[in-house]
Amino acid sequence: MPATVIDVKAADDRRDVVHRAVQALAEGQLVAFPTETVYGLAASALNPQAIHDLRHAKGRPETNPFSLCVSGADTLWDYVPNASPLMSRLARRCWPGPVTLVMPCDAGSVVSQFSPDVRQAVSPSGLVGLRVPAHDLIAQAMHFLPGPLALTSANLSGQPDAIHGKEVVEALGDRVGLILDDGKCRYGQPSSVVKVEGNHFQMLRQGVVSESVLNHLSSYFVLFVCTGNTCRSPMAEVVMQKHLADKIGTTIDQLDQKGILVASAGIAAYPGGRAAPEAIHILGARSLDLNGHASQPLSDRLVEQADLILTMTAGHRDAILARWPEARERIQTLSGDGRDIADPIGGSEDVYRQCLEQIESEIKQRVKDLDLDNLLPS
DSSP states (O other): OOEEEEEEOOOSSSSHHOOOOOOOOTTTTOEEEEESSSSSEEETTHHHHHHHHHHHHTOTTTTSEEEESSSSSHHHHHHHHTTOHHHHHHHHHHHHSSSEEEEEOTTOOOGGOHHHHHHHHHHSSSSSEEOOOOOOOHHHHHHHOOOOOEEEEETTTTTTOOOSSHHHHHHHTTOEHHHHHHHHSSSSSSSSSEEETTEEEEEEEEEEHHHHHHHHHTTTEEEEEEESSSSSHHHHHHHHHHHHHHTOOOGGGGGGTEEEEEEETTTTTOOTOOOHHHHHHHHHHTTTOTTOOOBBBBBHHHHHHEEEEESSSHHHHHHHHOOOGGGGGGGEESTTTOOOOOOTSOOOOHHHHHHHHHHHHHHHHHHHHHHHHHHOOO
């Protein structure tokens, strides 16, 4: 029986398209979704018969597992209960997006609750591939579904990927229930597939995201936050860079190549402002350069990507948590005892010097306590 094909661009209401896809999946049908990479073919991972039909429709060998489409990075621990810092970091930075992460699904994983046939189809060797496509149709559908989707490319096994809806119709039109035709996919090439174990990653298939970009995405990122990003947080940024470089035996300008990023921002900062002259001067006396600093406001992207957010005051921390409560596990005051580091703005160089000494004292302890062997990618 030919598939139902919906021309998404001509639809009056995309929400209706989503609901029809959800209904089809709930009924055990196979649904072809557009994604940012290539068209994907999906089946409910809670339905063993649908998984059987998915493999049959693709003509896919039993030895090739399906990935799971999940709703977001916050579900990582449901599938990988013992996720390493690197796994968490890559999920947070790569999802939604064109990266499939392949990770061990230990005891306690949601995968262990699937039927034996489904477990064999998605995790035959104790690993599971997880993906969060960056396309609104499948993202919205996931909000209405009770579990993940088994997801594979919408083509016959061994044939070219489908990047237009019409190509899905030609290849699979009589093997699936519903095809959502949204025209050409944004990238037109498959997701990158990355195996992650502990703090080590391996590119299994390079797709949209290159290995050099993945190296950058895997870096450990420390973010300092104050108010205007002209005094305290810029000083903390360069002092942290110096002490981290000393700890791993490199130079500040080589830190990013060693997998470490340090930055600063302000909760009320204007973009492009220079560091305070007093801060530039006292750090210059230590051969640390703040001349090139440009202030930046705290943003969704910075908060999302930072592994550790260190604030100058409890007020800064609370303000960030009020807007980004999901960052709770990654945000702390710089002072271990919670004391505020007072703003030196408008003060003399002696006031700045005292502020710097307090900042450096806290940073020394932070750097000493960091388990870089566990945190840095290898």
